[in-house]
Amino acid sequence: MRIRSLLAPAGLGAAALLAALATAPSAVGGGSTITVGPGNSYTPANTTVAQGTTVTWTFQGTHTTTSNQGFWNSRQQSSGSFPKTLPSAGRFPYHCTIHAGMNGSIVVPLRVTGGSAGSGLTLRWSASSAGSGRAFDVQFRRQGTTTWSPFRTNATSATGLFNPSGSGTYQLRARTSNTNAGKESGWSPVISKQIS
Structure with a gap:
């Protein structure tokens, strides 16, 4: 009984650690998720990812994710997701074509x-x-x-x-x-x- 009660918190801690690692972007490649809406915002609005990372925007309202320099355009979506792999270094601002002032930025370091x-x-x-x-x-x-x-x-x-x-x-x-x-x-x- 005493051993079981001591191991239970350790098991919960290990499970929490594994869950966190499963959702964290990797140092090379991997993934990152940005929530689009609800409301007129991206969460997080600004993020940094490694070269080769696939960024996935998940939609919870009618919006777009549109690169300011034409690297991508999700077109209008109200649900589902839009993935884009960012292979190279730079700062990539983007916006919603429907809602003025709805902006985000992705940084990819050298x-x-x-x-x-x-x-x-x-x-x-x-x-x-x-x-x-x-x-x-x-x-x-x-x-x-x-x-x-x-x-x-x-x-x-x-x-x-x-x-x-x-x-x-x-x-x-x-x-x-x-x-x-x-x-x-x-x-x-x-x-x-x-x-x-």
């Missing part, structure tokens, strides 16, 4: 690994190479400066080796272009990395 003067930094701005109508821009600057320099412009590859001539702290950012619409996502959050 991934950076490495950091030695000999090997440089491996930058990943997309989970896959650019498909038709897509391209990537990547910029860098030394920390403490204000001017951004191009590392890649209109790239179709997903990754590259950044190996500047000098050591120090560098800031990096990336965005995705919708070349069919002539528009770009916003820049991904700035990442600072030391090369020593």
Whole structure:
């Protein structure tokens, strides 16, 4: 009896942990859910996901989820869901075409690994190479400066080796272009990395 009463809370804790892990987005890919409505809002309105994550909007009212740069458009829905995989870095604002002021944003960060003067930094701005109508821009600057320099412009590859001539702290950012619409996502959050 005593053993059973001690194990019961442990079992409940493990079940709660497993349930939380099942609904949490993974570090690479995985999923994230945004509720559309009720009312004129997205919940959460702003979210950050890893490259390759599938974001699913679930509708609880008549709305749309429409990318400001034309990356996606759910069209009008009042129920059901709309999934969209976001493979590449950038800031992706979206809105409801029916309700003015109903806005959201998804941020997809640049991934950076490495950091030695000999090997440089491996930058990943997309989970896959650019498909038709897509391209990537990547910029860098030394920390403490204000001017951004191009590392890649209109790239179709997903990754590259950044190996500047000098050591120090560098800031990096990336965005995705919708070349069919002539528009770009916003820049991904700035990442600072030391090369020593």
